[in-house]
Amino acid sequence: MTFLNRRFFVKTLMATAASASPAYAKFGRAAAFARVGTEGPVTSTVLENGDQQLRITTTDASPTFQNFLRVGNEWKPATLASSLVTGASFLFKTSHAKHQGFKVMLEGTGAAEGLNGKQVEYGWNTEIHALGAGGGEPWFRFRTALHLPAPIKLQEQSGIEPQIIIWLSSTSTLMEGQSGSWRRVLLEQPTRNSLGTYGNDLPALYLLDQNLGIETMMYFDVDDMSWMSTENLPRFLVYRCSSISHIERDGTQRLGVGLIATQATGNMLPAGEVRFTYFLLQRAVTDLLTEQEAVTRWTQALLPLFEERLAWPPCATSWKDFAAGTVSDLQGSSSQVAVDGHTGLRAYVPASSQIWKQTADNFELMSVADVLWPSLLYLRLHPSPGFAAECNQLVASLPGFYHADTHSLSNDFVRPPHERADSWYPFENGLVKYPMIGTLVGSKEITDHFLDVFNTAHTMADKYDYLFPIYYQVSTLRAEGAGTNYAIGGLYAWAAILASRLTGDDKYRDDARRAIQVLYTVPSDRLFHEPQELAYGALAAAELGMHDEAMYLLSEELRMFYWYSDPSQKKHEVRGMVQAAASILYPAFKENVEAILPWTGIMKRGIIPEGLLRFMDQQRRNNFYFFENCSGNQQRNVAPFIPFENLGTLELNGQTGTVGKEIYGAGESLWMYLMFEALGHVSERELMLVNLDLLDINDAKTFPPRQLNFILYNPGAEVRTATISIPPAGGSNVRLSENGKPISETLQVPGGAIRKLVAEY
Known part of the structure; x- marks a missing residue:
């Protein structure tokens, strides 16, 4: 990863103010190592980086490093001595070392067991680079490359290898239980859903240890570590960016952080160049921060590391072309379905999904609402009698989802008996999209239904203290199952804003504020479900002038994004996309666009973080990969402009498009056009012009x-x-x-x- 000097995340560009970049002390020492002799004399050097001082020691055995922080006029240890890579196969001997400017370069040899049981000798080299000379965050980047002439057999007798572990401190077990563990804030990745299952998003970690007054951050450049596979360790199926504790024989506990694994699916590291690349940043912190404060600080520091790749898929023409193709496909028989004289839309293009089967006698509010909202705007720019007639039929079907007996909106047009709701469906489609469609077409019937349904949602908010269950019985509002969809409070808050707009009653804004306040107190690792829930929560917070809460919810949402490219997937790029739902392990077109659409409203309200624009522009380019002419799944049959739901990832062994072509995500093709091209056009394609008015x-x-x-x-x-x-x-x-x-x-x-x-x- 090439480091880009970026403005800080929380230095937002306000409509009336300009920000200045902070100055940092110059760092780095132009000292050179001596050649390491055959008898292994200790050789060391110091690499300074702002208020950090990395001391690197080489012997004839493996090199180690230890970081120190400037506290007043002294350098205090911030880590224990740590190895570049952890594992029995990675005991390096250093033959040459050099310190030049802001870099330290090491090289040498190592040995490991080959697949045939014989020893394999290999060369290795490491570059440690003090970044941030131009004013960015002072990260250290470690890049170690092994040059393997043959595959090696990973050793697992005493633990899984390879791992990357930086040991931070050692403390007594007594003190650890008395006070140590109570004064730490650990933010680990990938994100987990509310029941604890991991995903495969942001590869980073944060640990604040207030006992020592130090915050530690790491970022793992997994797209530079293309060796990960089912032949060894399939990335985030087994790796965690987290902490580790090791009990010593004397009863003390050693605390470390890193890329940790407790299992592997294979034991072969392939021949060729095998790289381990990661970043380290430590800072002195005297305050005991809340999780919410820590999340925002962490994301602020991480964002300079996100490097946008300024390329386009070969198939990419314009979003105008793709939106027009989508509108054409939506008018085909493969998209529409009729039930009891009412027109609806299928969830998937028929026969496109390898895992879902669709009923022929029902359709979903999710599909209808997703397509209708942007289509009503699109038709104002590109009138089409045929498409307008279809949209009018879809609007006419909307009241059929409402049920006066339960004061609810069903996701199914034909309501099942003993209806159970998956809460994000009615909250997003019924409380956000449904009323927007009603206001756009001027239907008092639809908006009245929304207000009645919102009152039911408010009853749920009171019943569950704004901590909504994932599943509940519609007739009784009784929770079912163990999960809680904490972040759905974001959708609820924005729905309350919409209710206030419709009625002019400020009580709804007070309700929205309460929902955001609750979101701001939930443990940060519990807020992950669908990413757009957090985006709409941030939008509601921005509308209410709750700046800190808006920045926190945006930071939480960014934890669900793919900050990296997936080297196992050669035909598409996931960088800048978002995990479609916590633990789902792939990006989806619908959630990609819905996760960034609320950012337009946030920016209109004066919060314009530069980092969001980089992710947004990356999606402007990479979202073309969801269409069959752009992806690796060449199903050249029906509806080429209806997007595939999923792009393949290493964790799922690829499988691009196997979920199906999502008609319920086709509206996002229109949103891409409306955001980036329809209302304003820039002659230079490499510049991004995004409209802020759509919501x-x-x-x-x-x-x-x-x-x-x-x-x-x-x-x-x-x-x-x-x-x-x-x-x-x-x-x-x-x-x-x-x-x-x-x-x-x-x-x-x-x-x-x-x-x-x-x-x-």
């Missing part, structure tokens, strides 16, 4: 508005010149402004620049 449109007849808000972002390093045009203006005069001052339609945009623009016509 505030309450009447389709007034869309598009005559005043439009945009963010123009240059994700690259070089200055780019581009011309802005506003397609809805239809060639009429357009007035562009920035911070209230008129600007030309042709702009020069420096690398990394963020410009907030207003267009009026």
Whole structure:
């Protein structure tokens, strides 16, 4: 990973303020190691990085490093001596060492057992780089490469290898139980669902040990570690970014953090170059932070490490083209279904799913609501009598999902007996999308249904103290099963904002505030279910002026994103996408787009973190991979512009598209067009122009508005010149402004620049 100097996550660009980058002390010492002799004399050097000092020691045995922190005028130990890679096969001998500028380079030899039982000798080299010289966070990057002439057999007698462990401290078992463990904040990854099953998202960890006054952060560059497979350790099926405790014979406990594994599926490390790449950052902290404060600090420090890859899939034309293709496919017989004279949409294109079977006598609110909301806006820009007729039929079906006896909206058009709800379905589709469709078409029947259903949701909020169950009986609201969908409070909060808009009653805003306050107290590792729940919670917090809570919920959402590329998947790119649901192990088109759509409203409300723009732009490029002409799954049969639900990952052994082509995610193709192209167009494709108004449109007849808000972002390093045009203006005069001052339609945009623009016509 090439380090990019990035602005801090919490240094947000406000409409009325400019931020300045903090200055850091220069670091690094141009000292050189001596050649390591055959009798193994100790040789060491120091690599300084802000308030960190890494002391690297080499002998004829394995090199070690120990980090120190500047506290006042002294250097205090922040770690114990630790190895570059942990395991019996990774006992390195150092033959050469060099310190040059901000880097230390080591090289030498090692030996391990081959598959035939004979010894395999190999070469290795390590580069330790003090990053941040230009003003970013002072991370250390460790990159160790093994040059294996033949596969080696991993040793598992005394523990799984390889692991990456940095030992931090040692304490007595008595003190550990008395006070030590109570004064730590551990944030581990990947995320887990509320019942404890792990996913495969952000590869990082955070540990605050207030006993020592030190916070430790690590990031693991797993896309540089392409050796991971079922032949050894299949990444996040077995690895955890977490802490480890080792009991010594004298009763003391050694505490470490790293990339930890307790099982393996194989014991072969392949021949060739095998890399181990990770980052370390430690800082002195005197306060005992809350989990919520720690999450935001951690994400702020991590975001400079997310490197956007500025490439396009070969198939990518424009989102306008793909949206038009989606609209055409939605009008085909493979998408529609009729039940008792009512028109609906299937969940999947027939025969496209290898795991789900669909009934022919029912359809879901999720599919209808997902497609209708953006379609009503799309039709204002591209009138189509045929598609408008279909949308009118879908709107006419919406009241059929409402049931007055239970004051609820079912996900199924034909309600099953003894109905059980999976809470995110009615909360997202019934409390967010349903009322938005009702307001856009001016249907009092639909909005009245929403207000009645929201009152039921409020009853649930009171019953469960805003901690909603995953499953519940619709007629009684009684919870079923063990799980809690904590983050659904985010959808509830935004639904309360919508209820306030409809009624003008501020009691709903008070209710939204209470829901956000509860989310801010839930243990951070319990908030993961569907990522858009957190996004809508952040949007509600921004609407209510709860800045800290908004930043925290955004930080939590980013923990579910794929910060890396998957080297096992050669035909698509997952970087910048989001895990579709906690523990599901793949990105999905629907959740990808729904996770970033609320960011447009957050940015309109003045919170514009640069890091979000990088993830958003990465999706602007990579989301094309969900379509059959772009993915590795070449099902060239029916509905090519209905996206596949899933892209393959190492943890699932690939399987791109096996879940099916999701009609209930087809609306997101239209959202991509509406966000990035429909309302504003930039002549330079490498620049991102994103509209911020879409979630505030309450009447389709007034869309598009005559005043439009945009963010123009240059994700690259070089200055780019581009011309802005506003397609809805239809060639009429357009007035562009920035911070209230008129600007030309042709702009020069420096690398990394963020410009907030207003267009009026």
